Amino acid sequence: MSGHSTYVPKTALGKWFEARLPVVRLLHDTAVSYPTPRNLNALWTFGGILSAMLVVQIVTGIVLAMHYAADSRVAFQSVEGIMRDVNWGWLIRYLHSNGASMFFIAVYIHIFRGLYYGSYKAPREILWILGVIIYLLMMAAGFMGYVLPWGQMSFWGATVITNFFTAIPIIGQPIQTLLIGGFSVDNATLNRFFSLHYLIPFLIAGVVVLHIWALHVAGQNNPLGIDVKSDKDTVPFTPYATSKDVLWIVLFMIFYGWFVFYQPNFLGHPDNYIEANPLATPAHIVPEWYFLPFYAILRAIDFNIGPIDAKLGGVLAMFGAIAVLAFLPWLDTSKVRSGNFRPIFRVAFWVFAVNALFLGYLGSVKTDDIILGMQAVRWAQLSTAYYFAYFLIILPLLGYIEKPKPLPLSINDAILAKSAAGSAH
Amino acid sequence: MTAKMIRWAAAAIGLGIALSTSFAAAEETATEFPLLKPTRQEWSFAGFFGQYDQAQLQRGYHIYKEVCSSCHSMKLVKFRNLADEGGPGFTEEQVKALAAEFTIMDGPNDEGEMFERPRLPSDPFPSPYPNDKAASFSNGGAIPPDLSLIAKARAVHRGFPQFVFDMFWPYQEQGPDYIASLLTGYQDPPPEGVEVPEGTYYNPHFMNGISLRMPPPIDDDLLEYTDGTPQTKEQYAKDVAAFLMWAAEPHLDARKALGLKVMLYLIVFAGILYFAKRQVWRGVPH
Numbered sequence: 001m002s003g004h005s006t007y008v009p010k011t012a013l014g015k016w017f018e019a020r021l022p023v024v025r026l027l028h029d030t031a032v033s034y035p036t037p038r039n040l041n042a043l044w045t046f047g048g049i050l051s052a053m054l055v056v057q058i059v060t061g062i063v064l065a066m067h068y069a070a071d072s073r074v075a076f077q078s079v080e081g082i083m084r085d086v087n088w089g090w091l092i093r094y095l096h097s098n099g100a101s102m103f104f105i106a107v108y109i110h111i112f113r114g115l116y117y118g119s120y121k122a123p124r125e126i127l128w129i130l131g132v133i134i135y136l137l138m139m140a141a142g143f144m145g146y147v148l149p150w151g152q153m154s155f156w157g158a159t160v161i162t163n164f165f166t167a168i169p170i171i172g173q174p175i176q177t178l179l180i181g182g183f184s185v186d187n188a189t190l191n192r193f194f195s196l197h198y199l200i201p202f203l204i205a206g207v208v209v210l211h212i213w214a215l216h217v218a219g220q221n222n223p224l225g226i227d228v229k230s231d232k233d234t235v236p237f238t239p240y241a242t243s244k245d246v247l248w249i250v251l252f253m254i255f256y257g258w259f260v261f262y263q264p265n266f267l268g269h270p271d272n273y274i275e276a277n278p279l280a281t282p283a284h285i286v287p288e289w290y291f292l293p294f295y296a297i298l299r300a301i302d303f304n305i306g307p308i309d310a311k312l313g314g315v316l317a318m319f320g321a322i323a324v325l326a327f328l329p330w331l332d333t334s335k336v337r338s339g340n341f342r343p344i345f346r347v348a349f350w351v352f353a354v355n356a357l358f359l360g361y362l363g364s365v366k367t368d369d370i371i372l373g374m375q376a377v378r379w380a381q382l383s384t385a386y387y388f389a390y391f392l393i394i395l396p397l398l399g400y401i402e403k404p405k406p407l408p409l410s411i412n413d414a415i416l417a418k419s420a421a422g423s424a425h
Numbered sequence: 426m427t428a429k430m431i432r433w434a435a436a437a438i439g440l441g442i443a444l445s446t447s448f449a450a451a452e453e454t455a456t457e458f459p460l461l462k463p464t465r466q467e468w469s470f471a472g473f474f475g476q477y478d479q480a481q482l483q484r485g486y487h488i489y490k491e492v493c494s495s496c497h498s499m500k501l502v503k504f505r506n507l508a509d510e511g512g513p514g515f516t517e518e519q520v521k522a523l524a525a526e527f528t529i530m531d532g533p534n535d536e537g538e539m540f541e542r543p544r545l546p547s548d549p550f551p552s553p554y555p556n557d558k559a560a561s562f563s564n565g566g567a568i569p570p571d572l573s574l575i576a577k578a579r580a581v582h583r584g585f586p587q588f589v590f591d592m593f594w595p596y597q598e599q600g601p602d603y604i605a606s607l608l609t610g611y612q613d614p615p616p617e618g619v620e621v622p623e624g625t626y627y628n629p630h631f632m633n634g635i636s637l638r639m640p641p642p643i644d645d646d647l648l649e650y651t652d653g654t655p656q657t658k659e660q661y662a663k664d665v666a667a668f669l670m671w672a673a674e675p676h677l678d679a680r681k682a683l684g685l686k687v688m689l690y691l692i693v694f695a696g697i698l699y700f701a702k703r704q705v706w707r708g709v710p711h
Contacts, residue, residue, distance in 0.1 A: 038711045080501050080574070082678075090676040226667075234711060243705040247698040254691045261684025262473060263595035263702070265577060270600070273578035273673070283633070361585060415710045 006033045030216060035036065035234035036241045037222035040412050044220065046110040048245035049252045053103045054208065058201050060096040063292040068148065070194035072187040075150035076275040081139075094264040100142050101267045102256045104290035107135060115328075116349055118337030119221040125329040126216040132326045134207050139291070139322075144193040146288055151272030156285045158185045158193070164298070167312040184278070224359030224414055225338025226407055233411035284366065293356055294318050299367050300380035317384060324391045331391050333399025341405040345398055352390045359383045451707065460629035463581055463606040466663060468598050470670065476678045477671055482513035484650060485668020488661055492642050493572060496564065498552035501573035502672050511678030512671060522548045527551045565624045567638040576600035576666070578674040581632060584641035600673065601666035606630040608662035611641040 007028040009018040017024055067086050069078040082089035111131070114120055120128035143161060147154045162185065165176040181188025219228055228234055235241075259266060267289060271282050286297050301314035308316070324331075339346045359380065367377040408414035446543055469478040486507065489499070504524035507515045515523065524544040529551070532539035544551070553569075554560035560568045570578075580599035583591060610630030621627045625636035643661045656663075671677070 038709065077501070082500065084506075090680060094680075235711075238672040239705045240709070243698070243702040247695065247702050250695045250698055251693055254688065254695065257684065257687055257691060261680055261687065263591075264680070265597060266592065266595065270578050270580040353675075379514050419710050 005029050016398065030212070030237075031242070032236065032238040034216060034237040035219075035228070035231070035236050037220055037228055037233060037411055038235045038240070039222050039224060039415060040220065040241070040244075041223055042244070042248055043109065043113040044105050044222075044241075045245045046113065049106045049249050050103070051108055051208070052249045052252075053099060054201065054204060057096065057099050058205070059104060060092050060099060061201065062199070063092050063370040064096055065198060066147075068194075070148070070191050072150060072190050072276070075148065075190060075325065079149045091260075094174075094260045098256065098259045098264060098267060100145060101259070101288075101290065102329035103138065104142065106252065107138060111135070112353060114221075115341045115352075117221055118221060118225050118334075118339065120329045121332065121337050122329065123218045124214070124221065125289075127211060127218055128329055129326050130207055130211040130214055132322070134204055134211060135325075136322065137204045138201050141197060141204065142288060142290065143297060144197040144200070146272075147190065147193045148197060149272060150190060150276045152274045152276055152280070152282050153269045153272040155185055155276035155278065155286070156282055157287050158189060160285055161287065162189075163206075164318070167309075169312070186278075220336060222411060223328045223338060224408060224411055225336060225341070226411065227272040229410040230412070286364055289360070289364070292361075293359035294321055294363070296359040296363035296380045297321050297384045300377060300384040302367070302377055319375070321384075321387060324388065328391065329396075332395040333397075334395075334402065334404065335399070336407065341407055342398070342402060343405065344402045348390060348394045348398070351386070355383050355386050355390075359387065360403065427614070454592060457582075458634060459632050461606070462612065462634065463599070463602040463603070463630065466598070466605055466666075468601060468667065468670075470677055471598050473681065475681055477511060478667065479512075479514040480652060480654075481664050481667045481697075482625075482671050484652075484654060485664040485666070485671070486513050488643070488648060488665040489572070489668055491648055493665065494550070494553060496553055496560075496569040496639075497572045498554070498569075499550045499572045499672060500552060501549070502675075503547060503549050504544060506675060508546070509675060512675060513668070517546070524548060565638055569639070570671065572669055574673045576604060576670040578673075579603045579632065597668070601663075601670045602630070603630070604666040604669060604696040605659075608641075608643055608665070609658055613641070655664055 005025060005028075007025040009015045014024060064082065067078065067082045067089065069075060079093070084090075114128065114131070143157075147158045158180070162176055162180050165179060166172045168175065177183065179189075179192075180186070181192055218226050222228075236323075260389070269286065286292070295318075298314040298318040301317050303313070305312055305313050334342060335346065335401050336342055339349055362376050362380045362383060365371070365376050367375065367380070369376045371379055408417070468475065469481065470476060504520050506512050508517050508520045508521065527544045528541045529544050529548050530539055531542050554563065556618050557568050567681055577600055581603055581659060583596075583599075607628060607630045611626055611628045613627065615621055615627035615636075619627060619635065621636040625638050626640055627636045629635070631637045643658050643665075645658050646656045647658075647661065648656070650660075674680075
């Protein structure tokens with residue numbers, strides 16, 4: 001962001017650095033003088049919260065790796081060694097295992113904020129796609145991390161999920177064999193998953209840098225969804241955005257601490273405290289909670305579609321459910337960004353949000369469970385249909401049929417109007 | 426227009442709630458195990474200030490040692506843990522004596538021979554069978570599970586909407602509740618018309634069927650308590666369940682004590698940050 005740099009080196013050391021590597025200028029422009037819309041609400045602090053969570057996960061993860069042994073004969077015992085004998089090991093491990101869930105809670109709020117306020121629209125398409133890539137990497141990291149304790153759900157979750165790849169014709173089987181390093185999940189799987197689990201967070205950090213770079217080129221969206229028109233619409237990042245970010249990061253840490261200290265096993269599965277046993281299949285294999293909506297979509301396809309059998313259909317639907325996000329900037333045809341000015345979109349959005357939660361629930365039950373007199377799998381089909389309809393039918397059409405409410409002229413205008421209305425009361 | 430949309434949204438949310446409340450009803454109709462949900466008990470280690478009751482853990486160890494350990498291993502717990510802070514609180518001398526009651530194969534010595542020696546506090550609890558095959562052979566084909574983590578490895582599915590409430594009001598004692606219910610839940614003879622497989626015992630609290638291979642392990646007055654605690658089946662079950670919870674989660678006391686400090690710190694810190702933020706934004710309409 002060289003366009004608006006206001007950094008002036010004052011000290012001799014500062015000037016010396018400036019002439020050689022202007023890293024202080026970069027930091028100043030990024031985190032101090034960067035103009036941020038003054039009307040951002042608390043939902044805009046989740047970027048900062050996610051950065052904090054990435055740091056927490058990397059730091060606790062590195063410490064755990066010092067004590068963990070990625071060998072299928074001792075992995076389970078080494079995790080228990082961390083829990084029992086390593087100083088503060090229980091804390092570090094609970095921070096890391098619950099931290100993964102917190103990371104996903106924060107990223108889902110961040111994504112839904114983007115969906116509601118149209119943060120994916122021009123000129124932020126690349127910013128959004130980078131976000132989708134981060135999300136995919138997070139899913140890979142979360143999945144592989146869950147395998148490492150080598151409990152029953154680790155093992156059987158890995159077996160079920162890697163089995164998806166065999167649905168792909170011809171190349172599917174070789175891909176699965178390569179992925180798990182053999183014909184079934186075993187020590188080779190554990191070793192490569194550990195290696196990749198250690199690598200991926202640094203890939204995420206790299207894409208996060210690009211994500212923030214793209215953000216600083218396009219500028220932040222805001223609840224009104226209108227472009228920044230003048231300096232009156234913005235405030236400098238520090239102290240305004242920083243004071244807000246730090247507050248919400250600490251509030252989020254309270255929420256995080258609630259789980260770590262008072263219910264560290266709420267988000268896990270009891271079966272993962274049983275060591276992996278290839279000869280005993282758990283009655284009900286479920287993935288981590290943050291994959292449940294996609295798991296429901298996978299299992300919703302229980303019928304063949306022409307040459308595509310049910311298994312491949314399910315896998316395609318599941319990956320499609322994520323891939324469709326990348327095309328969102330071009331699927332939403334409305335010129336108006338913020339859902340606040342889009343009456344019909346708003347309803348479709350909230351139905352989408354409730355539907356996503358419902359899919360998560362459906363992912364956690366057995367497909368033949370009866371819900372309101374109908375099999376769970378039938379509900380999953382309806383929900384999956386709405387999930388895709390939202391992206392492929394509703395959003396493309398709404399741009400043409402919806403009449404948005406009038407937009408304010410500028411962020412500053414809207415704020416002045418609001419405070420005038422406030423003082424009139 | 427807007428009002429109409431809000432009504433739509435409200436209707437959608439209402440429908441969502443209606444759908445979700447009916448899940449519980451739907452779940453009850455399915456034949457799920459256990460037939461009876463675990464009975465919720467009072468535990469000294471439940472809640473925000475919960476800590477283990479030392480005397481209870483000692484009684485629980487007594488039951489584990491005299492009853493459970495004849496079939497079940499507990500490989501992850503070492504004798505020294507019995508003297509750890511937040512545990513049963515045995516003294517180091519007591520632990521040495523408890524460990525020395527058992528032997529362990531050690532070696533090779535300088536002559537290359539394996540030898541048996543008394544256990545030390547650094548040694549793990551002894552296992553009743555040399556391997557799983559032996560365990561299975563002695564128990565009619567069932568392997569008695571290791572008890573190190575059993576209190577965290579067993580939880581009866583709470584279903585919707587209870588699990589949502591559990592998020593806000595933690596219920597992390599599902600394991601001990603299940604264990605206590607299972608140990609006292611045997612019914613002999615089984616209800617009329619119920620056939621149980623040969624060599625198994627009917628127990629409606631069992632998670633994986635109507636009966637299990639473990640015979641009812643405890644009964645009233647099975648063991649003597651020296652501290653005046655009632656010698657009932659229920660009390661034994663509760664004490665051993667508490668001990669198993671400690672075995673599975675030995676740092677619970679430290680966790681809850683630290684949690685209180687961390688949470689208080691964060692709440693005060695958040696308060697300060699809130700006023701700092703207000704100060705920063707004062708005079709800046711937003």
